[in-house]
Amino acid sequence: MRRKLRLATFFAMLVILAMPAIAQDVIKIGTIFPRSGANAMLGEQAFRGADLARRFVNEAGGVKGKQIQFVNADAPTPQAAVTEAERLISKEGAKVLIGSLTSGNALSIASVTERSGAILWETSGISDDVTNKGFTSVFRTCDAGSLRGQSAVMLAYDSIAALLGIPANGLRVAMIYENSSYGTSQYNGAMAEMKRRNMKFVFANGYLSSGTDQTSLVLQVKQAKPDVLIHVGYINDVQLIANGLRGYKAAPKVLIGGGAGYTDPQFQVGQQTFANGVIGIDMPSNIDPNLLKNEKDRAISKQFRDRYRAEYGESPSLAAEVVFLGSYVLLNNVLPAATDMSVESIKKAALSINVPETINGWAVRFDSATGQNIGATAVAYQWQEGQKQIVWPSNLKSADFKYLPLSW
Amino acid sequence: MVSQIAQLIVSGVLAGGLYGIISVGLTLIFGVLNLVNFAHGEFLMISMYISFWMSEIFNLNPYMSLPIVVAAMFVFGIIIQSIFIRPVTEASHEVQIVITLGLSTIMQNSALMAFSGNLRVLRTPFSESMIEIAGIFINTQRLLTFTLAILATIILYLYLTKSYFGKAIRATAQDSRAAKLAGINVPFVYMITYGIGIALVGLAGASIIPLFPVYPTIGWHFANIAFVAVVLGGLGSIPGAMVGGIIIGLIESIAGFYFGSEFQQAAYFIVFIIILIIRPTGLFRK
Numbered sequence: 001m002r003r004k005l006r007l008a009t010f011f012a013m014l015v016i017l018a019m020p021a022i023a024q025d026v027i028k029i030g031t032i033f034p035r036s037g038a039n040a041m042l043g044e045q046a047f048r049g050a051d052l053a054r055r056f057v058n059e060a061g062g063v064k065g066k067q068i069q070f071v072n073a074d075a076p077t078p079q080a081a082v083t084e085a086e087r088l089i090s091k092e093g094a095k096v097l098i099g100s101l102t103s104g105n106a107l108s109i110a111s112v113t114e115r116s117g118a119i120l121w122e123t124s125g126i127s128d129d130v131t132n133k134g135f136t137s138v139f140r141t142c143d144a145g146s147l148r149g150q151s152a153v154m155l156a157y158d159s160i161a162a163l164l165g166i167p168a169n170g171l172r173v174a175m176i177y178e179n180s181s182y183g184t185s186q187y188n189g190a191m192a193e194m195k196r197r198n199m200k201f202v203f204a205n206g207y208l209s210s211g212t213d214q215t216s217l218v219l220q221v222k223q224a225k226p227d228v229l230i231h232v233g234y235i236n237d238v239q240l241i242a243n244g245l246r247g248y249k250a251a252p253k254v255l256i257g258g259g260a261g262y263t264d265p266q267f268q269v270g271q272q273t274f275a276n277g278v279i280g281i282d283m284p285s286n287i288d289p290n291l292l293k294n295e296k297d298r299a300i301s302k303q304f305r306d307r308y309r310a311e312y313g314e315s316p317s318l319a320a321e322v323v324f325l326g327s328y329v330l331l332n333n334v335l336p337a338a339t340d341m342s343v344e345s346i347k348k349a350a351l352s353i354n355v356p357e358t359i360n361g362w363a364v365r366f367d368s369a370t371g372q373n374i375g376a377t378a379v380a381y382q383w384q385e386g387q388k389q390i391v392w393p394s395n396l397k398s399a400d401f402k403y404l405p406l407s408w
Numbered sequence: 409m410v411s412q413i414a415q416l417i418v419s420g421v422l423a424g425g426l427y428g429i430i431s432v433g434l435t436l437i438f439g440v441l442n443l444v445n446f447a448h449g450e451f452l453m454i455s456m457y458i459s460f461w462m463s464e465i466f467n468l469n470p471y472m473s474l475p476i477v478v479a480a481m482f483v484f485g486i487i488i489q490s491i492f493i494r495p496v497t498e499a500s501h502e503v504q505i506v507i508t509l510g511l512s513t514i515m516q517n518s519a520l521m522a523f524s525g526n527l528r529v530l531r532t533p534f535s536e537s538m539i540e541i542a543g544i545f546i547n548t549q550r551l552l553t554f555t556l557a558i559l560a561t562i563i564l565y566l567y568l569t570k571s572y573f574g575k576a577i578r579a580t581a582q583d584s585r586a587a588k589l590a591g592i593n594v595p596f597v598y599m600i601t602y603g604i605g606i607a608l609v610g611l612a613g614a615s616i617i618p619l620f621p622v623y624p625t626i627g628w629h630f631a632n633i634a635f636v637a638v639v640l641g642g643l644g645s646i647p648g649a650m651v652g653g654i655i656i657g658l659i660e661s662i663a664g665f666y667f668g669s670e671f672q673q674a675a676y677f678i679v680f681i682i683i684l685i686i687r688p689t690g691l692f693r694k
Contacts, residue, residue: 036517038625041525179670207669212620212629213423213657216664216672219415235527239621247536248545270529270621 026069027062027341029054029331030094032084032109033101033323037076038210038236042260042319046101046124047072049316049324052307056300057331068331075100078108085112095343096121098327101319103127103145103181110135117343119350123326124319126259127181128188131372137343139350139366141326143376145185145259146192148281149230151378152256153193155279155392156228160254163403164227172202174226176217176233176241177258179206183232186258190230202226209237214244222250232258239270246274251408256281256380263318263381263388275383277404279391284360284379285318286388287396294357300328301359325358333364361396411543416661418544424657425554426616428650430630431637432561433608439644440581440601443493444501446508448634449627450515451606455481455613456622457519460528463617469532470617471552477614478607485606489599497598512627519624527621535618553615560611561650564604568646577601581644640680642693651691655679 031050034043054068062068071092073084081100088094089112096119100106106125113120114135122130122140126148131140153173161168175190177183183206194201203224207217218241221229229252233241238261245251255278261267262280271278286305289298304324308316316324330350335341338349355364355375363375380392382401389399430452437445455477462473492511496503534549568574579587580597588594612630620626634649637656641648656676663675683691 036520038623038628039525040520040624041527044525205668205670208673210629211660211669211672212427212633213419213660213664214669215419215423216416216661217669219412219419219665220669223412236621236623236626239527239529243536243619247538247547249538266527270527272531 025066027066027335028069028071028092028094030071030073030085030088030092030097032073032075032081032088032097032099032105034076034105035074039076039102039234041266042235042264042317043074043076043101045317045320046323048308048312049320049322050098050123050327052304052311052320053324053327053331056303056328063331063335068335075105075109078102078104081105081108082112085109086116089113089116089118095119095341096330096346098123098323098330100125101323103130103185106130107133107181110138113137119343119346121326121330123323125182126185128185129181131367131370135371137347137371139347139371139373141329141362141364141373141376142322143283143378144189144372145182146189147376148258148378149186149189149191149232150193151189151380152186152230152258152281153190153197153199155256155281155380156230156254157197157199159392159401160228160256160403163401164253166227169199172225172227173199173230174203174221174224174228174252175201175230176204176221177206177231178209178233178237180209182234182259183209186232207237209234211237212240214241215248217241218244218248218250221245221252222248226252228252228254228256230256230258231262233261234259235261235264235266238262238267242271242274246408249408251406253405254403255279255406258282260319265317265388268383268386268388273386274406274408276385277402277406278383280381280383280388281378282318282381283322284362284377284390284396285321286315287361287390288398289359291361291396292357292359297357297359304359321360325360325362329353329355329358329364412665413662414542415544416665417658418546420658420661421654422547422550422554422657423660424654425557425650426550426612426653427630427633427637427656428653429553429557429560429612429615430609431634431641431649431653432557432564432646433605433612434631434634435638435641435644435646435649436564436608437602437605438638439646440577441493441497441598443497443504444508445605446505446631447488447511447515448609449629449631450512450519451481451485451609451627452613452630453519453622453624453627454484454515455610456617456620456626457523457528458610459614459617460530460622463530470530470614471532474611474614478610481610481613482603482607485603486599488606489602493602494595494598497595516624516627523624525623527623529621530617532618547619549618553612553619556611556615557650560608561646564608565646573597573600636676636680640683640690642690645690645692648690648692 033046075081103125120138126145161171177187257280263282268275289301338345382391391401462468537548539546637652641652659676660672664672
């Protein structure tokens with residue numbers, strides 16, 4: 001018995017002594033998403049996207065012979081994001097944090113990475129502030145919110161007005177937006193485009209997405225009688241407002257949604273046939289692989305979709321895809337280009353890359369002043385007979401844009 | 409203009425009734441057990457899930473399954489009270505807060521694991537149907553919820569004031585030691601009262617499921633408002649909680665329309681502070 005114990009102790013010591021050697025063979029990257037709380041559903045999908053990217057790179061041999069190891073954090077709120085980012089950097093030793101899904105979390109994490117000398121690799125938070133606040137260690141692979149607001153206005157005046165038979169200068173456009181940095185960024189982009197066109201919204205207002213009763217907002221929209229309503233919201237508030245617009249007979253002729261609330265499959269689940277005809281401006285996702293120019297990107301796109309479906313029993317959501325592609329660029333393009341795994345080398349490598357194409361058609365090239373990917377664009381989706389089709393721009397479209405009057 | 413104001417008042421009152429019924433259970437539990445139930449919103453979420461799954465599995469309309477949901481929540485409330493609340497009945501408020509906050513987190517995360525964060529939507533023929541009277545739209549579902557809320561509050565009030573056990577509950581709320589000396593089984597009163605409070609939130613959950621999609625954190629939004637309604641109406645006051653809820657609904661509706669939706673919450677907190685300055689015990693507490 002005693003001999004067995006001595007033997008066990010000996011092996012245990014061997015394992016302990018070997019641990020630093022094992023630890024040196026991995027590159028630690030932090031992930032930080034809201035995996036519980038109000039955004040848990042999207043947060044979990046986002047994490048799956050990042051984790052698939054990690055596994056793809058590891059299965060292909062890792063980075064310079066080292067495997068990527070994730071240290072993960074759940075940040076349901078921006079306050080939790082601060083604490084968790086600090087933990088990942090100081091206790092877990094992560095130098096790069098992949099995040100964040102929500103813009104509020106992204107801004108909180110960026111403030112921590114900035115003062116801790118780490119990098120925030122932002123894959124999914126779209127607020128303009130994330131890259132406009134002067135942070136020197138933030139790289140964002142996804143598009144900025146203002147671009148979506150701008151795209152919504154362009155779509156309304158350049159395409160929809162003609163379909164409605166209304167001269168562009170007579171088109172009544174209103175905008176409502178949830179008032180966090182997510183919605184406000186899109187509103188600012190839309191306002192800038194309106195000013196450029198010398199136009200004015202017939203009604204524009206922000207609201208709290210956590211509100212349980214949005215009747216007064218719906219009545220304000222009804223009073224404004226817009227032809228086109230641009231609405232930026234998250235999943236839950238969009239459902240409430242869409243139901244209200246229908247119930248109070250306040251629906252516009254055309255509804256353009258901005259972001260997750262209108263493009264996530266949950267919109268269709270909640271609105272069922274009423275979703276038909278609704279437009280959503282968002283990141284490109286689930287594009288036909290044949291539209292990709294590069295054979296390797298087509299293969300990765302297919303591999304990602306097949307693997308995601310096989311492992312999670314559902315098609316990858318937009319959140320999963322955009323986080324996957326952002327993480328894949330970091331692990332597959334940036335880290336191998338870095339001379340070592342110091343923060344300065346990784347930053348230098350990030351600024352040096354020029355990825356001509358990713359699985360959703362974006363190129364990745366970072367603006368050296370802001371860290372924003374200047375290859376990221378927005379697209380317009382339209383719900384057509386239960387399917388979400390890309391209808392704009394023409395190089396990525398999966399179906400033609402149709403004027404489908406809302407059956408509200 | 410007049411019809412617009414009337415519309416805002418109608419919408420506000422209907423929304424307020426919904427807040428009221430959630431608040432009534434909360435205030436009852438506070439009034440009798442002297443316990444701030446931070447898990448109240450999560451009980452609402454669970455009752456919404458029960459109602460949703462009853463419809464999905466047994467094809468039961470939420471109004472058909474309402475008695476089952478209320479009964480299930482009553483039993484669930486009694487179980488939770490017996491296991492987690494009873495041991496801390498005499499403990500300090502800090503301990504009670506930690507216990508109910510812990511329960512809230514456990515229930516939220518359990519729902520997340522069991523049902524994921526996905527929205528579950530239940531539509532009934534009434535979900536979006538509107539009655540139009542003189543240009544004023546009344547959502548049928550909200551009207552039904554409001555009617556149920558008012559009825560439940562009246563029945564509870566009558567039960568507490570007229571029945572023998574109701575009087576025992578009130579006696580316990582006034583002075584638990586004296587009630588014990590008078591032969592009232594105080595632990596039993598606590599258990600049943602907690603069950604009734606949770607059954608009321610079950611009633612709210614089952615009646616709002618056609619209006620709101622359910623997801624694991626939905627309770628938090630309503631519980632927040634319920635806490636304000638309870639303090640506004642006077643801690644422990646049943647009519648006060650209902651009136652508090654209606655006042656919040658009205659303020660939300662009117663202030664949201666005239667000053668913008670961003671001002672909704674600020675508006676009812678301003679009124680809340682003003683009322684508390686004038687009447688620190690709330691509107692209905694003597």
